[in-house]
Amino acid sequence: MDLTRRKFLTLLGGSTAGAVxxxxxxxxxxxxLVEAPLEMPEDMVTGLDTWYATLCSECGNPEGIVVRxxxxxxKKVEGNVDYPINxxxxxxxxxxxxxxxxxxxRISAPLLRVGARGEGRxxxxxxxxxxxxxAHQLGQVQDKSSIVLATNPVGGHLGKVVERFASRMGIAHxxxxxxxETNLRLSMERTYGLKAMPDFDIGGASYLLSFGADFLSxxxxxxxxxxxxxxxxxxxRERGTHVHVEPRLSTTAANADEWVFVNPGWEGHVxxxxxxxxxxxxxxxxxxxxxxxxxxxxxxxxxAPERVADRSGVSAERIRRIADEFAGHPPALAIGGGSAGAHxxxxxxxxxxxxxxxxxxxxxxxxxxxxxxxxxFSDVPEAPARTSYADWRGLTGRMSRGEVSALLVRGANPxxxxxxxxxxxxxxxxxxxxxxLIVSFASFxxxxxxxxxxxxxENHGLEDWGSDVPDPGPGYQAVGIRQPVVRPFFEGRGVxxxxxxxxxxxxxxxxxxxxxxxxxxxxxxxxxxxxxRELFETGRGSVxxxxxxxxxxxxLQRGGWWDTTAAYSGPSLSPRQIASAPGEPSLGSxxxxxxxxxxxxxxxxxxxxxxxxxxxxxxxxxxxxxxWVEINAKRAEEMDVREGDVIRLxxxxxxxxxxxxxxxxxxxxxxxxxxxxxxxxxxxxxxxDRGANVMSLLDSLEDSETGALAWAATRVxxxxxxxxxxxxxxxxxxxxxxxxxxxHIIKLTAEDS
Amino acid sequence: xxxxxxxxxxxxxxxxxxxxxxxxxQAENNxxxxxxxxxxxxxxxxxxxxxxxxxxxxxxxxxxxxxVLCQHCSDAPCEPVCPVFATYHNPEGLNVQVYNRCIGxxxxxxxxxxxxxxxxxxxxxxxxxLKNQLNPDVTVRSRGIMEKCTxxxxxxxxSTRDAKAEGRGVEDGARELNPAxxxxxxxxxxxxGDLNDxxxxxxxxxxxxxxxxxxxxHMLEELGxxxxxxxxxxxxxxxxxxxxx
Ligand code: SF4
Ligand code: SF4
Numbered sequence: 001m002d003l004t005r006r007k008f009l010t011l012l013g014g015s016t017a018g019a020v021x022x023x024x025x026x027x028x029x030x031x032x033l034v035e036a037p038l039e040m041p042e043d044m045v046t047g048l049d050t051w052y053a054t055l056c057s058e059c060g061n062p063e064g065i066v067v068r069x070x071x072x073x074x075k076k077v078e079g080n081v082d083y084p085i086n087x088x089x090x091x092x093x094x095x096x097x098x099x100x101x102x103x104x105x106r107i108s109a110p111l112l113r114v115g116a117r118g119e120g121r122x123x124x125x126x127x128x129x130x131x132x133x134x135a136h137q138l139g140q141v142q143d144k145s146s147i148v149l150a151t152n153p154v155g156g157h158l159g160k161v162v163e164r165f166a167s168r169m170g171i172a173h174x175x176x177x178x179x180x181e182t183n184l185r186l187s188m189e190r191t192y193g194l195k196a197m198p199d200f201d202i203g204g205a206s207y208l209l210s211f212g213a214d215f216l217s218x219x220x221x222x223x224x225x226x227x228x229x230x231x232x233x234x235x236x237r238e239r240g241t242h243v244h245v246e247p248r249l250s251t252t253a254a255n256a257d258e259w260v261f262v263n264p265g266w267e268g269h270v271x272x273x274x275x276x277x278x279x280x281x282x283x284x285x286x287x288x289x290x291x292x293x294x295x296x297x298x299x300x301x302x303x304a305p306e307r308v309a310d311r312s313g314v315s316a317e318r319i320r321r322i323a324d325e326f327a328g329h330p331p332a333l334a335i336g337g338g339s340a341g342a343h344x345x346x347x348x349x350x351x352x353x354x355x356x357x358x359x360x361x362x363x364x365x366x367x368x369x370x371x372x373x374x375x376x377f378s379d380v381p382e383a384p385a386r387t388s389y390a391d392w393r394g395l396t397g398r399m400s401r402g403e404v405s406a407l408l409v410r411g412a413n414p415x416x417x418x419x420x421x422x423x424x425x426x427x428x429x430x431x432x433x434x435x436x437l438i439v440s441f442a443s444f445x446x447x448x449x450x451x452x453x454x455x456x457x458e459n460h461g462l463e464d465w466g467s468d469v470p471d472p473g474p475g476y477q478a479v480g481i482r483q484p485v486v487r488p489f490f491e492g493r494g495v496x497x498x499x500x501x502x503x504x505x506x507x508x509x510x511x512x513x514x515x516x517x518x519x520x521x522x523x524x525x526x527x528x529x530x531x532x533r534e535l536f537e538t539g540r541g542s543v544x545x546x547x548x549x550x551x552x553x554x555x556l557q558r559g560g561w562w563d564t565t566a567a568y569s570g571p572s573l574s575p576r577q578i579a580s581a582p583g584e585p586s587l588g589s590x591x592x593x594x595x596x597x598x599x600x601x602x603x604x605x606x607x608x609x610x611x612x613x614x615x616x617x618x619x620x621x622x623x624x625x626x627x628w629v630e631i632n633a634k635r636a637e638e639m640d641v642r643e644g645d646v647i648r649l650x651x652x653x654x655x656x657x658x659x660x661x662x663x664x665x666x667x668x669x670x671x672x673x674x675x676x677x678x679x680x681x682x683x684x685x686x687x688x689d690r691g692a693n694v695m696s697l698l699d700s701l702e703d704s705e706t707g708a709l710a711w712a713a714t715r716v717x718x719x720x721x722x723x724x725x726x727x728x729x730x731x732x733x734x735x736x737x738x739x740x741x742x743x744h745i746i747k748l749t750a751e752d753s
Numbered sequence: 754x755x756x757x758x759x760x761x762x763x764x765x766x767x768x769x770x771x772x773x774x775x776x777x778x779q780a781e782n783n784x785x786x787x788x789x790x791x792x793x794x795x796x797x798x799x800x801x802x803x804x805x806x807x808x809x810x811x812x813x814x815x816x817x818x819x820x821v822l823c824q825h826c827s828d829a830p831c832e833p834v835c836p837v838f839a840t841y842h843n844p845e846g847l848n849v850q851v852y853n854r855c856i857g858x859x860x861x862x863x864x865x866x867x868x869x870x871x872x873x874x875x876x877x878x879x880x881x882x883l884k885n886q887l888n889p890d891v892t893v894r895s896r897g898i899m900e901k902c903t904x905x906x907x908x909x910x911x912s913t914r915d916a917k918a919e920g921r922g923v924e925d926g927a928r929e930l931n932p933a934x935x936x937x938x939x940x941x942x943x944x945x946g947d948l949n950d951x952x953x954x955x956x957x958x959x960x961x962x963x964x965x966x967x968x969x970x971h972m973l974e975e976l977g978x979x980x981x982x983x984x985x986x987x988x989x990x991x992x993x994x995x996x997x998x
Contacts (some may be wrong), residue, residue, distance in 0.1 A: 047889055058815045073885045076780055081928065088928070091941040104880035134828050175766050205765035216769045223939050228757060230767045230940030240764075252815040255769045257990065489882075602773060612776050615787040615797070619770035620816055622805055625789035632811060665810040685880075728792035730802065746765060746806055747970050748983070749990040 006279065021116040033240075033699075035188070039253075047071065053080050053559030055468055055482040057461025057608060058093040058100070059176075060153065061085075064559045069484040074098055074462055074486050077140035079223070082542075082558045084474035088566035092601055094223075096610040100460055105458040105609065105684030106443055108219050108490045109497035117429060117438075118451045118682075126496035128527065130456060131505070135512040136436050140177045141405045145169035148395065148404055151175055156467035156479075157531050160380050160502040163512060163519045166735060174387050178417035178604040178676070178695065182388040183341040187350035190362060190412055192573045196372045196383045197472035200335055203231035203514065204367035207329035208242040209274075210252065211267045211353045212712075217251040217619070218598040219338050221472055223513035229255075239752045241329065243322055245270060245314075247712075248595045248630070248673045249666040251619045260322070261668055263594045264712055265341035265585025266312035268349030268543065270319060272303035273312075273582065275352070275359055277323035282325055284359035287575075292355050294577035302581070311584075319552045331367025332360045339595060339712035346703045346710060348582035358575035358615030358651040361603035371568040372473035376541075376561075377534055390707020392418060394469050400426035410441035410458070410502055415448040416605055418682060419698040429508055441502050444609050450682025456694025463488045464501050467560075470598045476557060479535065480554055482527070503527070588699040589652045590715035595673040596694040602677035606694075608687035616673060621662050622731040627691030628662040629718070630673040636663035637679050639720075649657045649674070653699050657692035660727050672718065754787050758846035759904050760948040760981040761935075762958045763820055766968070766988045767942040770803050770818035774934035774943065781905060781933035783891045785877035799873040800902040801934050817987060819944065819980045822934075823848060823902035824972060824980030831861035831870065839899070846948070846981055847904055852930045857897040904945070905932035926955040948981065959983050 025694055049070045055062040055079070064083025068076040077095050078131040081088035093188045094687035110130035115121030125133075141147055154162050154173040166173035188194045202208060202215075202225055210583065215225040230496055232240040244256035245267060253259040262270055275292070303318035326332050336353030343349060354369075362368025374382045392414060398404050400423065418424040428435050429451060440449040451453055458464075466482035467568075490498035500508075503524035510517050520530035529552065535541065536551040541563035545551035555561050587593070601616030601624075602608040615622045629647050641661045643645065649672065650656040659674060667673060678691025778784065778801050787797040801822040808815040825848045832840050832848065834836035839854035839863050862870035876896040879887070879891055885895065890907035891987040894900045912929040923930050925946050962969035968986040971979075 025825055070889060075886060075888055076933070078777075078928070086939070088936070090773065090777075090937055091939065092772045095773075095776045095780045098780065098886045099883060102882045106882075137938050216771065222771075224768055226771060226939035227941075229769065230942065233767045233940070233988075234764055249811075249816060251770055251815065254818070259814075280962050319811040360950075403831045426787070455891060489885075611786045611788075612779060614789075616772045616776055619772065619803065619805065619818065624787075634810075635847070666814045666816055668811055675781075691801075726793045730792065730797055730799070731805065744971060745804065745821075746817050747986040748989045749968055749986040750988070750990055750992050751966070 005285060012595065022322050028180040029568060047493065049075070052483065052485040053082075053557060054462065054485050055098055055466065055480045055559070056090070056094040057464075057482070058097050059603065061470065061472070062480060063090050063094055063223050064480050065090060065097075066084045066559070067462060069485055073260055074101055078650055083480065083560060084476070084478045084562050085470050086219060086482075087227060090229050091223050091608060093603070093613060093617050096607065096612040097462060099610045099612055100443070101607065103444065103460050103684075105445065105447070106460075106489070107455060107687075108456065108493055108499065111455040113453045117453070120450065122455070124497065127486050127500065128496060129456060131508050132510050134439060134454060135509055138406060138509075139513055141407070145172055145404055146349050146405040147171040147408070148406070149408045150410070150412045150414065153177060153386050154411070155384040155469050155471060156380060157524070157528050158466055159384050161506055161517070161519065161527060163381070163385075164519060165506045168515050168517050169510065169513070173385065174391065175385050176387065176392065176412035176414050179342070179598065179711060180386065180388050180708050182386060183346040183350055183703055183708045184337050185383070185386060186309055186347055186706055187341070187354055191351055191358075191575070191576070191577045192369065192371065193571060194372070198372055199370040199472050199475040200333060201228070201367050203228035204237065204332065205232060205237060205333040206240050206367065207242060207332035208232065208328055209245070209326050209334045209356065209502040210242070210256070210330065211245045211271065211334070211336040211349070212386070213335050213337035214250040214252045214597065215253055215337075215598045219605050221470070224474075240308075241325065243325075245340075247593060248597060248667065249620060250597060251600065254620060260314055260318065261742070263311065263313040264339065264350075264595065265345060265587060266308070267336065268352035268582030269303055269308045270312050270314050270347070271334070271336070271352040271356055272300060273305045273308040273319045274326060275304060275356060276303050278327045278359050279321050283324070285361050287626050288358045288361070288373070291359060291575035292578050298578050299583055312431075314380050319646040321432040326356070327360055329429070331362050331365060332361060333357065333362050333368050337453075339344060339597070342708070342712040343710045344586040344701055344704050344713060345582040346708055347706050348580045351579055352582055355575070355578050363573040363575070370475040371570065372475060372574060373473075373477050373566055375469040375477065375570045376477045376538060376563070376566070377531055380469060380531070382698050383598055384658050388707040389709035392424070393422055393702075393707075394425045396422055402434050406437035406438045406439070407435050408441070409448050409452075413446050413448045413605065414694060417444065417695050419694045419700055420655050421700045430692060441505060441556055443499065444683040445682050445684055445688075447680055447682040456505055458505075459488060459499045459501045462486060463499075465528050467531060474562070475567060476562065476564050477541070477566035478560065478718045480560040480714070483556050497683070540566070558655050585713060586701065587713050588701065589713040589719045590650070592672045592716050593650070593670060594649065594694075594714045594716045596676050596711055597696070599675040599677040604675040605680065605693075608677050608680055608690075609684055611686050617730045620728060621664065622665065623662060623727050625660040625674060625690070625728045626725075627657070627678045627694065628727055629659045629664050630667050631661055631718075632669040633663040633665045634669050635669040635749060636661060641720060644724050644727050646721045646725060648719050648721050649697065651697045651716050653697075655697035657694060658721060658723075659692050659699050660725055662727055672716065755951055757947045758949040758981065759909070760846065760946065760955050760959070760983070762944040762955050762962070762983045762985065765819050766985060767940040768803070768804065768818045768820055769940055771939065772803060773937040773939055774801050774809065775799055776822060777933040777937035780886070781888055781891070783887050783893050784880065784989065793872075793959070796874050798900070800869070800871070800900070803894075805942040809930050817920065819873070819984070820934075821867060821869060822981045822982070824867055825904065827981060828977060829981035830976075830978060831865045834860040834864045835859070835919065838900070845909075847906060849906070850899060850901055851893055852898050852900070853896055855898045859899065861899060866973055867976065870899055873898050896931060908932060916970075925950065
C-alpha cells in the first residue's frame with residue numbers, strides 16, 4: 001500500500017471531499033493538527049545537570065569517565081573525551097557503575113558475624129567498634145607475617161597505601177586475580193625487557209595477528225583497543241587485515257578477517273612455525289632472527305610448519321600463507337594472551353608470539369609495540385604487584401597447616417576463583433585448623449565475603465578518591481584521578497555506620513594500632529593531593545597552573561594529568577633470545593577441550609551483581625543471565641543434545657558443573673566453551689545461586705615455569721542430565737526480519753570504498 | 754519550523770558487537786531491567802539491539818554483527834495505522850511516540866518491518882534505590898504503552914536549549930547532541946547528525962557512500978520505507994556472495 005497517512009492527509013487537505021468525509025465521521029478538524037502548537041511532552045527539558053570527570057571502577061584497567069549528576073544523584077556515565085586511554089569511549093561495564101552505586105544489596109554498615117561462618121547472620125556494628133575489634137585481634141598475633149592481605153592488583157596511590165600498610169604492619173600482601181596475568185607480564189619482561197605493559201598500536205597496524213587474547217571484549221584495555229580497531233577498519237589508512245588464532249570463536253575471532261582454529265595449548269607452536277617460515281625465507285629482519293634463536297641455540301627447525309600442523313590443527317599451507325602475509329604487510333603486529341597463555345606452556349607460548357614483533361621490526365615502532373614510560377611519581381610502583389596461582393596454592397597449604405592467623409580481603413574473591421580441587425575453601429574454614437579471622441572490605445556480599453567474620457563496607461568508586469597509572473598506558477605518561485562525583489549514598493546513616501574508603505579504613509586501623517604508615521596527611525585525599533603536588537611541580541603536562549589549588553582543580557576537571565611528550569626513554573627493545581621454546585601442553589583428560597571465557601558483561605564474575613551486566617547479551621550466543629555450554633551444532637545433534645538441555649560437565653579431577661546446552665555452528669566439534677562469572681555461592685538478588693561457576697571444576701594445572709593457572713587446559717566429559725531450561729537469549733526475540741531472496745540484512749562488499 | 758532532518762549512518766564494517774550502545778541506551782532512556790523472565794518471555798526491550806548472523810559452519814564460519822534500531826522512516830508504515838496519532842512524524846524527521854496518547858493497540862509494532870517497537874507488557878519496576886539513577890529527562894513508560902528509539906530526543910532538546918541560551922548553535926557531532934549509543938560506541942560505528950545540513954558528517958557520508966563506489970544501503974530497501982538510517986556494507990575480501998541475511 002503506497003497510501004501513507006501523510007499522503008492521505010495531503011489528499012484530504014486539498015479536497016472538499018475530505019472535509020465532508022470527516023464531518024460525516026464526526027471527527028473535529030482540530031484532530032488533524034498532528035503537530036501540536038505547544039511543545040510535546042517529550043520536548044520538555046527540566047533541571048540542570050553537571051558532568052564530573054572521574055575514573056571508572058568496574059574493571060581492572062579503568063577508563064576515564066564523566067558522570068552526569070542532577071540534584072545530587074548520578075544519572076549517566078560516558079567516556080571522558082580528554083582521557084588518553086579511552087578518548088571519550090566506554091564499555092557496557094562503565095555504564096553499570098551507576099547500578100553499583102545505587103544497588104539494593106549494597107552493604108551500608110560494618111557487619112559482624114553472629115551465626116556460624118557462612119550462615120549469613122550478621123549484626124550491624126559501628127566503625128569504631130569494628131576497627132577496635134580488628135586492631136585488637138591483629139594486635140594479638142605474634143608473627144605478623146601470618147596475616148595475609150589479599151587485594152585485587154592495586155596501582156596508583158591506593159597501591160601505595162596498601163604497600164605501606166603491609167610493609168609497616170609486617171603483614172603479607174597477596175594481590176589476587178581470577179585469571180592471573182603472571183605469564184603475560186613475565187613475557188613482556190622476557191621479550192622486551194618491560195615491567196609495565198606496552199601499548200599495542202592497533203590503529204596504526206596494517207596487519208594484526210592475535211592469539212587467544214579477546215581484546216575486543218574483555219582482554220587488556222578493551223575500550224582502547226576497540227577504539228583503535230575502528231581506525232584499523234575504516235580509518236585514514238588502507239583497511240587492515242586481522243587474523244585471529246584461538247580454539248574458540250570469540251568476539252575478537254568473529255570480527256577478524258580470518259579465524260584460525262588451533263588446538264588448545266599449541267598457539268606457541270604455530271607462532272614459532274610462522275617465525276620459522278619468516279626466517280627460512282629471509283622475509284624478516286635477519287639480525288633479529290639471529291638474536292631470537294641465539295645464533296641457532298633455539299632450533300626453529302623443530303617448529304617447521306609440517307611438524308606443527310597435525311598437533312596444532314593448523315595446516316602447513318595456512319601457516320606459510322599467514323607468515324607471508326604477516327611479513328609482507330608492515331607495520332604488522334602480533335598480540336597474545338587470554339587462553340593462549342593459560343596453559344602449562346603458557347609463558348613459552350606468549351614469548352613465541354611476542355617474539356614475532358621482533359622479526360618484522362614492530363617492537364618499539366608505530367603500528368607495533370609501544371613501550372610505556374614509568375609513572376611520574378617517586379613512590380608509586382610502575383605496575384601493581386601480582387601473584388600467581390602457585391602462590392595461592394602455597395597459601396592454601398599454609399592455611400591448612402594452621403599457619404595463617406588472619407585473612408583480610410578486598411576486591412578479591414578467591415573462594416570463587418580458585419579451582420575446587422585446590423581445597424582453598426576447605427583450608428579457610430575447616431580441616432584440622434582454620435583461619436581464625438576473616439575480614440572482608442566489600443560493598444557487596446560475594447563468595448568470600450559471605451564467609452567473613454567481619455565485613456567493612458567500602459565506598460563505591462563514584463564516591464571515592466583515587467588515582468590510576470594506566471597499565472597499559474597510552475605510550476606516554478598519564479595519570480587518572482578519581483574524585484567523588486556524589487556524596488556517599490549512605491551518608492544518612494551517620495558517621496558511625498555507612499561505607500568508607502578502603503584506604504581511609506586501612507589508615508584508621510594503622511592509627512588505632514599505633515603503626516606509623518609515614519603517609520602525607522590524615523586521609524587518603526591528603527595522600528592523593530600530595531601526589532598531585534608532585535605532578536604540579538614537574539611544571540609540564542596537560543594541566544599547568546600558577547599555584548597548586550588551581551592545578552588540583554584543573555586536574556580534577558579534566559580527570560587527570562598527562563604529558564604526551566613524556567614517552568618511554570629506556571633501553572631500546574632489542575631482540576633477545578627466546579627464553580624457552582614451548583613444549584607440549586599438559587592437558588586434562590576427557591572427550592572435549594574446555595574453553596572457559598570471561599563474559600563480556602560480568603567478566604570473571606566481578607560484575608555479576610549488576611543487572612545491566614547480567615542482561616548484557618553475549619555477542620556470540622546472545623544469551624544472558626545463565627551459564628551455557630557452547631557446543632558444535634552437528635556434534636550436539638549426534639548426541640541428541642538440544643538447546644536448553646541441562647548438561648553435566650565433568651573434569652578428570654572429579655568436579656562437575658551443570659549448564660544449559662547452546663549448540664551453534666561456530667565451534668569445533670572437539671571443544672566446549674563455557675562463560676565465566678556465574679555460580680556464586682554468596683551474593684545478592686542478582687547473582688547468588690544463578691548458573692554455574694566454571695572455574696570451580698578446573699584441574700589444578702599451572703604453568704611449569706611461572707605457576708600461573710592453566711585455566712584453558714582442562715578437558716571434560718559431558719552427559720545429559722535429563723533436565724531442560726529455556727536459555728535466556730535475545731536471538732529470535734524479534735521474528736526474523738521480512739526478507740526475500742535479494743534482501744539481506746547485512747550486506748557485504750569485497751571492495752573497500 | 755525547524756530545518757533539521759536527523760539521521761544516522763552505521764558502518765557495519767566497524768561494529769564489533771560489544772553491546773556498549775545497548776547498555777548506554779538502557780541507561781539513558783530508563784528502560785526497565787531486562788530480567789531473565791523477560792528474556793524467556795521474548796519480551797526483552799532493546800531500542801537498539803545487536804543482531805548476530807551466522808554464515809557457514811565450523812571451521813569455515815563467520816558470525817557477523819549489525820546494530821538495529823528504529824530507522825525513523827520517512828515513509829513509516831507504523832504511522833498510518835495508529836488510530837490515535839500516538840506515533841507521528843515530527844518536523845525534524847523523527848518518528849515520535851507520544852506516550853500519553855498511546856492506547857496500546859500494538860498496530861504500529863505489527864506494521865513495523867524492522868521489529869524495533871516494544872510493548873510494555875508489564876508495569877516497569879526497579880528496586881527503590883536503583884530509581885536514583887533514572888534520567889529525569891525521560892518519561893518512564895507505564896504498562897500498555899508502546900515505546901521505541903527516539904534518537905534521544907531529550908538530548909536534542911537539551912543541547913538546543915543550552916546552545917540557544919548561550920547564543921550559539923549546536924555543533925555537528927557534539928557530544929551533548931549525540932544519542933547515547935553514538936557516544937558510547939568505542940569503534941565509532943555510529944554517526945548522528947542533520948541530513949539537511951550539507952556539511953554535516955552524516956550528510957557528507959551519505960553523499961559519498963550512496964554513490965557508485967559507496968558502501969551505503971538501506972535496510973529492507975525495497976519496502977520503500979525510506980529510512981533515515983544509512984548502513985555501510987561490511988567489507989569482506991573473501992565474501993562468497995555479495996550479501997547475506
Ligand atoms: S523503523 Fe519501524 S518504528 Fe521506526 S519509523 Fe520505521 S516503521 Fe516506524
Ligand atoms: S557499541 Fe558500536 S561496536 Fe559495540 S555493538 Fe554497538 S555499534 Fe557495535
